[in-house]
Amino acid sequence: MQLGELIAALEAKDPNLIVQAGFTNPHSYRGYYEDLAFEPAHNVTVGAMLADARSALGATYQGWKGGDFTMRESTDCWLSEEGVSSGDTISVLLVKMMLDSATAPVAASLARQGDALISPDQWSTIYGLVGWLDRQNGRDNHEITMRLLKLVEEAGEVAQAYIGTQGQNPRKGVTHSRADVADELCDVIITAAVALVSIADSNPDDILNAKLAKVAARAKAVDA
Numbered sequence: 001m002q003l004g005e006l007i008a009a010l011e012a013k014d015p016n017l018i019v020q021a022g023f024t025n026p027h028s029y030r031g032y033y034e035d036l037a038f039e040p041a042h043n044v045t046v047g048a049m050l051a052d053a054r055s056a057l058g059a060t061y062q063g064w065k066g067g068d069f070t071m072r073e074s075t076d077c078w079l080s081e082e083g084v085s086s087g088d089t090i091s092v093l094l095v096k097m098m099l100d101s102a103t104a105p106v107a108a109s110l111a112r113q114g115d116a117l118i119s120p121d122q123w124s125t126i127y128g129l130v131g132w133l134d135r136q137n138g139r140d141n142h143e144i145t146m147r148l149l150k151l152v153e154e155a156g157e158v159a160q161a162y163i164g165t166q167g168q169n170p171r172k173g174v175t176h177s178r179a180d181v182a183d184e185l186c187d188v189i190i191t192a193a194v195a196l197v198s199i200a201d202s203n204p205d206d207i208l209n210a211k212l213a214k215v216a217a218r219a220k221a222v223d224a
Helices: 003-011 046-056 092-100 120-137 141-166 178-199 204-223
Strands: 018-028 036-045 060-062 068-070 077-079
Touching: 003 046, 003 092, 018 046, 018 060, 018 092, 036 046, 036 120, 046 120, 120 141, 120 178, 141 178, 178 204
Parallel strands: 036 077
Antiparallel strands: 018 036, 060 068
16 A cells, blocks of 8 residues: 555544554665555554654655655555564555544443443543544654653652642742642543553553452452
């Protein structure tokens, strides 16, 4: 499939749909440097895939062993990790399978709403935030790192707010309330949920429920 055809196929779909097995990170394909390759990605939005494809159009990439190669609408596309010659083409059939299996931001597996720790409406908002970030920044390894580091930043703001409730700084005195700490904790939860959706290979709600069940089991064991 050529890059122009790939962009057109993605443009025809809802950008908020989640593709379980999609792609990211455009680069020069190691097999044929003049061709374009994308790295496989899990739980990526159609919008993020489209942003990556559009960013490659007219872009110049360096070949694995040197040389500059500019990608055009007629450039053939491959699915391959950077630095690997996978031999896997991005074909019309493969793209159709990717897009036909795409799901709405609230996945079908969230249908058991009563068991969800985060409600379907909340997950929908979180997926929307992930989609917005994907469209703006893509979802390569650097972007994933930034989303994880953002969590560290938010945790630091919780600590700062709590210190403010204690008046620890004699010059400033009490600068925050417990409500401020709660607000910062919500930022941590939201940031962690965005990071979880961004990096998870399976349904994040299932991952969260399973983790909480393990923690609860350990606590119960201590009390026993």
